[in-house]
Amino acid sequence: MAVIELKDINVTFKQKKQTIVAVQNESLTVEKGDIYGIVGYSGAGKSTLVRTINLLQRPTSGSVKVNGTEMTDLSPNALRDERKNIGMIFQHFNLMDELTVFGNVAQPLKHSKLSKTEKKAKIDHLLELVGLSDRSDNYPAQLSGGQKQRVAIARALANDPEILISDEATSALDPKTTNQILGILKRLNEELGLTIVLITHEMQAIKEIANKVAVMEDGTIIERGSLLEIFTNPQQKLTKDFINTATNRDEALLNVRELLREKPLASDEQLYQINYVGNDTAQPLLSTIYADYQVTTNILYSNMEILTKTPVGLAIVVLKGADENIRTAVSSLVDHGVHVTQLDAEKEDA
Numbered sequence: 001m002a003v004i005e006l007k008d009i010n011v012t013f014k015q016k017k018q019t020i021v022a023v024q025n026e027s028l029t030v031e032k033g034d035i036y037g038i039v040g041y042s043g044a045g046k047s048t049l050v051r052t053i054n055l056l057q058r059p060t061s062g063s064v065k066v067n068g069t070e071m072t073d074l075s076p077n078a079l080r081d082e083r084k085n086i087g088m089i090f091q092h093f094n095l096m097d098e099l100t101v102f103g104n105v106a107q108p109l110k111h112s113k114l115s116k117t118e119k120k121a122k123i124d125h126l127l128e129l130v131g132l133s134d135r136s137d138n139y140p141a142q143l144s145g146g147q148k149q150r151v152a153i154a155r156a157l158a159n160d161p162e163i164l165i166s167d168e169a170t171s172a173l174d175p176k177t178t179n180q181i182l183g184i185l186k187r188l189n190e191e192l193g194l195t196i197v198l199i200t201h202e203m204q205a206i207k208e209i210a211n212k213v214a215v216m217e218d219g220t221i222i223e224r225g226s227l228l229e230i231f232t233n234p235q236q237k238l239t240k241d242f243i244n245t246a247t248n249r250d251e252a253l254l255n256v257r258e259l260l261r262e263k264p265l266a267s268d269e270q271l272y273q274i275n276y277v278g279n280d281t282a283q284p285l286l287s288t289i290y291a292d293y294q295v296t297t298n299i300l301y302s303n304m305e306i307l308t309k310t311p312v313g314l315a316i317v318v319l320k321g322a323d324e325n326i327r328t329a330v331s332s333l334v335d336h337g338v339h340v341t342q343l344d345a346e347k348e349d350a
């Protein structure tokens with residue numbers, strides 16, 4: 001079921017002399033229970049697009065539906081109510097420094113009909129959910145970045161939203177803390193059925209928890225699909241760049257090239273990257289290409305990751321054999337669903 005339906009969204013900002021097109025005729029559907037990652041460089045339009053969901057940014061044109069309700073048609077009061085269904089967390093946490101952890105989480109409940117005891121029970125429960133029960137009386141200044149973000153998550157959940165928007169929520173955090181926060185988001189998605197839209201410039205974060213991905217550039221989504229599709233068969237150069245960083249392929253290739261500078265490829269050797277799905281795919285095929293085409297494989301780097309419960313493999317290999325045999329061996333790998341890309345042993349590939 002579609003929880004969020006953005007259709008033909010345009011957002012333009014008019015400044016003195018120029019018009020900035022932040023989002024150009026873009027549509028996005030998010031299903032219930034999705035963790036939808038939107039990745040792109042700074043200025044791509046991610047925040048602007050996602051802020052139209054709760055009309056923090058009103059689109060210049062287009063339709064915004066949340067659970068079938070057209071948000072752009074709502075009266076201010078009705079919109080205020082609908083917004084309670086959409087929590088948000090940000091890169092800089094946006095906590096109120098003069099309030100305690102408890103006070104910050106209590107903020108969205110200010111006008112709620114709950115009794116004082118009910119509110120306290122609710123806040124205690126939220127703090128427990130993010131593992132901060134013992135920091136209730138602390139002020140933000142006494143907390144680490146990761147703890148501040150956990151307070152922000154508890155606050156975002158105060159009105160029991162169905163949707164959580166995370167705008168670069170882990171960008172200011174170190175890798176370990178980032179993983180803790182992503183782990184909490186994943187758990188909330190699984191346990192509460194929370195639908196999450198995750199904006200980031202780091203594909204790594206998306207790889208950890210998202211089930212769907214959209215890649216944004218210059219106000220448009222240039223590629224979208226399931227996490228598995230995007231990681232195993234990216235089409236656009238930008239998508240490939242993001243993935244090569246997130247899978248450590250870039251770093252591995254640097255090391256491989258350094259190795260090859262010391263011991264360059266022989267004339268009957270070629271460098272390839274192979275990507276495959278399933279942990280029983282590559283190894284037998286590589287043995288087959290030796291038996292069938294006398295092409296030997298030397299694996300210089302290999303890595304296996306589990307993405308949405310599916311093993312996804314990446315290897316950088318040297319294939320050795322007669323030119324013609326390597327060509328046939330590569331086509332045979334491709335016929336078996338393995339993605340094969342020839343790499344330049346010396347310089348940065350395109």
Ligand SMILES: Nc1ncnc2c1ncn2[C@@H]1O[C@H](COP(=O)(O)OP(=O)(O)OP(=O)(O)O)[C@@H](O)[C@H]1O
Nearest residue numbers: 013020021022040041042043044045046047048049
């Ligand atoms: N309120 C505004 N007024 C004028 N221009 C804006 C406004 N908000 C965003 N923009 C412009 O719209 C474009 C898209 O910005 P947006 O913040 O959506 O990108 P982003 O991909 O989220 O990047 P970042 O992560 O850096 O925020 C940029 O060129 C930005 O300068």
